[in-house]
Amino acid sequence: MRMSMLLAPTLREVPAEAEIASHKLMLRAGLMRKAAAGIYTYLPLGYRTLQKIEAIIREEMNAADGQEVLLPILQPAELWHESNRWDDYGEEMFKLKDRNGRQFCLGPTHEEIITALVRTEIRSYRQLPLLLYQIQNKYRDEIRPRFGIMRGREFIMKDLYSFDRDAQGLDKNYWKMYHAYERVFARCGLKTRPVEADPGAIGGNMTHEFMALAEAGEAEIVYCSHCDYAANVEKAQSVISSGKKTGVLEGLAKVSTPNIRTVEELGEFLGRPASDMIKTMLYHNSDMVVAALVRGDHAVNDIKLARAVGVMELELADQATIEEVTGAPMGFAGPVGLKGCRIIADPTVMEMENAISGGNAVDVHMTGVNPGRDFKPDLVIDIRTAQPGDSCPCGQGTLIGARGIEVGQVFKLGTKYSQALGATFLDEAGEENLLIMGCYGIGVTRTMAAVVEQCHDDDGIIWPMSLAPYHVIVVPINYRDESQKAVVDALYEDLTMAGIEVVLDDRNERPGVKFKDADLIGFPIRITVGPRTLENKEAEVRLRSTGEEYVIPLSEVVTNAKERIRRAIEAELPDSRRGR
């Protein structure tokens, strides 16, 4: 491709809308442009990279016996009513009507449509297992689109669905996909970490998220310094060393604490650490109120709490509910004498002695609170949010905190959708059984953003060889110089003939401009031809990733580049797949 022909509108200045590095760079390097909030047009360079990511995914999915299909994006409402997600998905779904008033949605995901397909096509255990996947646009009317392509309303996703006859089959496919994902992301040059996660609203019972480590990531994770344990903080377990037990129990006493509402204020007022306090948080949903008890220096994990009481969602109670249940305004809730709600305590609370808590009255707290003696929770279960510095459940290591971009997720769905939509098969005995499903997603467009987030410097993007829109850019210092033009045109021809993806910067620009653009776009290999080296029939090769620069004879440029590209792509392959 000649640069003069290429639509690669690089920007010197950062558009005001961009916040994080990947967003800024994707706009600046001319990979994409915004069409509306969370909706983007992909320009030639961006689309080439996207296609490369898709190609890698296809290879790995096919290698794992996946079969690609193309599913409708415009989907009938009936199917979503069957799974009950027309309402459950709610506002986040783009809904529309046809001219006859029939309702449709733009698919935010494809469980319904694929299950509907499979229920009519699969009858026998002989047809299982079945792995189908698609790479397509998905639509979610996000509450808040953000960070460019990272959280868009239209985005490209790969989803693979597995159908098995039993749990063993599902387990096998689950781990097959897990390992396929490790390969996909490794080949994309992305540093990812699989973490245990909460299954959330999609349903199912086991899931790992693949997190691309990045400061800009929206997810918080912890991982162990010693073992392989890693989890989303929504789900993470941890062990916390309990204080020494004295066995000397004080009596329960009320103290006056005028206008003291927060743990910090109380600690200061009484001269006691937050870890001596029992924090009582009230949560509710439409049919219950729950009091959650954690130590003062801990945080309630509302997802764990919701799981503990067996509901999908709980939110912090409002002032009115708090007053109704505790008889006091916010800030004075405590477990002693609390009635009218379920009390859930974290195990660490049960180990406390002579604790401090709210007194369920205005300006009153209690001291000498001893769990078990002064109150009895309805349930004792882990509901605290794990924090960096906690001990790992393995008992050996310490949890380390990090942020990540969720680029993929593998899920054991079980029978949620096959049940809802009636997808069954007959086994050897002629018995009808529900299909056991798994689903495995990769955010394709998000992966591109994550790669840029991880692979850039002050000058621009540093594409991994496997994803670079073009491998090589040839830069003549002055294209109007006849001798340079001749050399560079020939070089371009030779590189192209050798099957190398190459751009020739034939623009009438000063060298500095071309270098800046080359760095910004992130071509892995730059070949410069100018008077300095031309007299010796040489060219200069510069590597974007390291800044390394060397001069070689013109005659060796093609083989040198070819070899370098081959080796770079191979280096990104995980060991198990090399030389496949």
Added chain:
RNA sequence: CGGGGUAUGGCGCAGUUUGGUAGCGCGCUUCGUUCGGGACGAAGAGGCCCUCGGUUCGAAUCCGAGUACCCCGACCA
């Protein structure tokens, strides 16, 4: 949906407080001089100042309504 902010040429911004009919930098076009890390000079093109309504002799500027976009929170690949 709650809270905060912005809207002026392709991009980044000033002008709005104190109404008088729009300006700067970058980019773009042409010519010349340049040519190894975003050159210089000269001459140009390009703007219903987000929309609608109001106040006024006169509105980018004041008032009202609406829309879009961005940031912070709950949702999620």
